[in-house]
Amino acid sequence: MKTHNLCLPPRSRLRIEVIGWLVMIVLCMFTFSQSSQAQLPTGITKSRWAMDDPDYAQKYADGAEKTDVPGKIKQAADARFLKDSSGLYFSGGLSAFGKSANPLGSLELGYTGYWTSYLTNRTGFVAAANLDDYYFGGEFGMRFQTPTRLAPFAGFGLFAGVSRTSESADDDNIDNDDDGFIDEWGEEEESFDGALIAVYPETGIHFWWTPRIRLSGFGRYMVTTEGRDADAWYYGASIAILSK
Ligand SMILES: [Ca+2]
Ligand SMILES: [Ca+2]
Numbered sequence: 001m002k003t004h005n006l007c008l009p010p011r012s013r014l015r016i017e018v019i020g021w022l023v024m025i026v027l028c029m030f031t032f033s034q035s036s037q038a039q040l041p042t043g044i045t046k047s048r049w050a051m052d053d054p055d056y057a058q059k060y061a062d063g064a065e066k067t068d069v070p071g072k073i074k075q076a077a078d079a080r081f082l083k084d085s086s087g088l089y090f091s092g093g094l095s096a097f098g099k100s101a102n103p104l105g106s107l108e109l110g111y112t113g114y115w116t117s118y119l120t121n122r123t124g125f126v127a128a129a130n131l132d133d134y135y136f137g138g139e140f141g142m143r144f145q146t147p148t149r150l151a152p153f154a155g156f157g158l159f160a161g162v163s164r165t166s167e168s169a170d171d172d173n174i175d176n177d178d179d180g181f182i183d184e185w186g187e188e189e190e191s192f193d194g195a196l197i198a199v200y201p202e203t204g205i206h207f208w209w210t211p212r213i214r215l216s217g218f219g220r221y222m223v224t225t226e227g228r229d230a231d232a233w234y235y236g237a238s239i240a241i242l243s244k
Helices: 012-036 056-057 071-076
Strands: 086-096 103-116 118-130 133-146 151-167 187-209 212-226 232-243
Touching: 012 232, 086 212, 103 133, 103 232, 118 212, 133 187, 151 212
Parallel strands: none
Antiparallel strands: 086 103, 086 232, 103 118, 118 133, 133 151, 151 187, 187 212, 212 232
16 A cells, blocks of 8 residues: 555645634634623623723713713723733734735734824734745734724734745655655645745724724735735734733
8 A cells, every 4th residue: 555645745735724724713703702692792781881991980980971972972982091901912814915816814913002092013923824835924013093992993014924835846856745755646845935025004993892802804905025916905803802
């Protein structure tokens, strides 16, 4: 029996990893939806939505009168207490680089903080893959937002990473993948494929599920060192858990 038939060529492994990542994103969202069933968004029945926060609770200790509609709206929207909050965030997203129709999925884990109630920064690690390449790198970005519970934002960011790629190598008389077979069917060689740097403007919206849990959706226009043909929109979703 030829054991190498059991070994998956690198391209298949890549596919499996991409699928694995998508499964992980779905699992994370499922886990969150399960926990959010236990914890509904705060403020459904009360306009003073962030009384768990000491600063907010102090400010709105005397809530707006029932007839004071502007006052009610203000206390339902106010998220200025988030100044000096910080915490971990997790993002997942998908893009198609240029016209290649080869979607790139990525996951990001990092730390974000509020310098002021309307300005955040973040730093994170990114892992991304499409059917041909892996990318690993770092991320930095800033966002300006309204200091409100539902908060549109605009910002910019920078991604810098390195990529690995796999190419067909079944005709070079070398056992490229060290499995003991030379030029077997589907043999591929992995190699360092250079650096990828992307800068992007982005826009999106935050929603504070509770005074500590922030959900976000965003779109980024990735301008990369791969050339203008590779520029592409990237769409993602993110969850952050912050505290002071
Ligand atoms: Ca081989
Ligand atoms: Ca070979």
